[in-house]
Amino acid sequence: QVQLIESGGGLVQPGGSLRLSCACSGGTFSSYAMGWFRQAPGKDREFVAAASKRGDITRYADSVKGRFTISRDVAKNTVYLQMNSLKPEDTAVYSCAAAWSISPANMKNLGNIDYWGQGTQVTVSS
Numbered sequence: 001q002v003q004l005i006e007s008g009g010g011l012v013q014p015g016g017s018l019r020l021s022c023a024c025s026g027g028t029f030s031s032y033a034m035g036w037f038r039q040a041p042g043k044d045r046e047f048v049a050a051a052s053k054r055g056d057i058t059r060y061a062d063s064v065k066g067r068f069t070i071s072r073d074v075a076k077n078t079v080y081l082q083m084n085s086l087k088p089e090d091t092a093v094y095s096c097a098a099a100w101s102i103s104p105a106n107m108k109n110l111g112n113i114d115y116w117g118q119g120t121q122v123t124v125s126s
Contacts, residue, residue, distance in 0.1 A: 002027035002115040004096045009120030012086055016124070020081040022096030022117055030054070032114070033099045034072055034079040035107040038092035038122075048094070049081060050104035059104040064090075086124045093119040 008020040020036070035050035049070040050059045058070050069082040079096060096117035099107050106112050 002032070002098055004098060004115055004117035006094065006096050006117045006120040009094060009122045011123045011125065013126050014086060014088060014124055016086050017082070017084045018086065018122060020083070020094055020096075020120060020122075022079045022081075024077045024079070024098065027098070027115075029072075029077040030074055031101055033102050033104055033107055034070075035097045035099070035104070035113075036070060036079075036081045036094055037097055037110075038090075038094045039119075040089075040092040043092075045095070045110065047108040050107035051079065052104050053101065057104050059107070083122070086122075088124045090122065091124050092122060094122050095119040 003025045005023045012018050036048040037045050038048050039045040051070045051072050055072040067085045072079040097113045098115040099112050100114050
């Protein structure tokens with residue numbers, strides 16, 4: 001059973017930065033595409049970013065492209081989301097996700113996700 005534990009959320013001012021981490025255990029990290037999703041109050045969960053098993057292919061939502069960067073460290077079984085130039089509309093609960101051996105583009109489909117983390121709150125406010 002794969003477990004995903006997120007950390008790094010918090011309160012940040014507009015224009016600031018945060019780095020989220022997601023530690024993976026209980027499975028073969030290199031066999032899973034990894035991604036990040038977010039859900040704001042009253043809204044549906046939405047795709048944010050995804051990385052291939054080797055981390056060499058990435059995909060981003062248009063709303064975060066150029067501001068967020070997903071990366072993975074195979075040695076640490078951890079995936080990161082570096083968030084820069086944060087905006088109030090980025091406020092949400094961010095969740096890590098793992099999907100067995102699929103392309104990052106296919107991670108946009110929630111039905112393809114095998115495992116979810118518990119989520120970490122990101123609040124962008126002055």
